[in-house]
Each structure stands twice: as structure tokens, then as C-alpha cells.
Amino acid sequence: MQWLWAIIVGFVLGLIARAILPGKQHQPLWLTTLFGIAGALLGNAVSRWIGVEETKGIDWIRHLLQLAGAVLVVGVGDMVYGAVRGRRRQMT
Template identity: 75%
Template sequence: MGWLWAIIVGLVLGVIARAILPGKQDIPLWLTVVFGILGSILGNAVATWIGVNNTKGIDWTRHVLQLIGAIVVVGVGDMLWQSVKGRRRGTRA
């Protein structure tokens, strides 16, 4: 059941990250989910590193860090996707 939650959280975080980032991201939905999952993992790692991964009640700080991680991963991942996609078409970016 943990993998299902990871996919759901990845989808939600990835879509929110795409909405926050300016411009249009030309990445497919499956890649948005993967980037959202990776951003969530990154946010959890930072939360653990600064010591706010487990608090009483709702872990707002951890959730904000997960969203920031998703924004970073979606932004960087979109640039990488565009460069790979551009090379496959035979054009250089």
C-alpha cells in the first residue's frame, strides 16, 4: 500500500509544482508523477536532516519541503527532458 501512496503523493506534488512553475512544462503525466515522487523523497531527506520529519500533529514543514523539492525536481527535470527530446528530433537546443 505504500507504493500506492507514493504514486498519489507524487501525482499531487508534481501537478502542484507544474502549476507553480512559470511557463509550460512539456513533460508527460507519468514523468510528472516520477518527478513528484523524487521531490517528495528529497523534501523528506531535508526534513530529516534539519530534524523536523516527525512532529506532533500535521507536519506542515515537511510538506512544504516536499513541495519545494518537487518544484526543484520538476523544473530541472523539464529542462533535461527538453534537451533529450530535442536531440531525438535531430535539433540542437
């Protein structure tokens, strides 16, 4: 069941990250979901590193770090996806 939540959270975080980033992102939704999952994992790792992974109540700091991680991964991932996709079009 945790994998289902990871997909849902990754999808939502990926979409929010795409909305935050300026301009248009060109990666498909499945890749946005994977980038969102990676961003959530990055945010969890940073929250564990700074010691705020588990708090009483809602973990706002952890959630903000997950969103920041998703924005970072979606932004970098879009650049990489565009570069790879651009090279493929030139080769064909």
C-alpha cells in the same frame, strides 16, 4: 500499500509543482509523477536532516519541503527532458 500512496502523492505534488512553475512544462504526466515522487523523497531527506521529520499534528514543514523538492525536480527534469527530446528530434 505504501507504493500506492507514493504514486498518489507524487502525482499531486508533481501537478502542484507544474502549476507553480512559470511557463509550460512539456513532460508527460507519468514523468511528472516520477518527478513528484523524487521531490517528495528529497523533501523528506531534507526534513530528516534538519530534524523536523516527525512533529505532533500535521507536519507542515515537511510537506512544504516536499513541495519545494518537487518544484526543484520538476523544473530541472523538464529542462533535461526538453534537451533529450530536442536532440532526438534533430537526429531523426
